[in-house]
Amino acid sequence: MPLETHSRVHVTQAWLLSTWHVQVPFAWLQACVKWLQ
Known part of the structure; x- marks a missing residue:
């Protein structure tokens, strides 16, 4: 992950x-950020 x-x-x-x-949870938020990008 960058x-x-x-x-x-x-x-x-x-x-x-x-x-x-x-x-x-960090993983849940990370998935949301990746999805938005």
């Missing part, structure tokens, strides 16, 4: 946690 995708997943994960207080 570093850009990896960091994008982490940023999205942090945003979801801080904004919506939702913790999502």
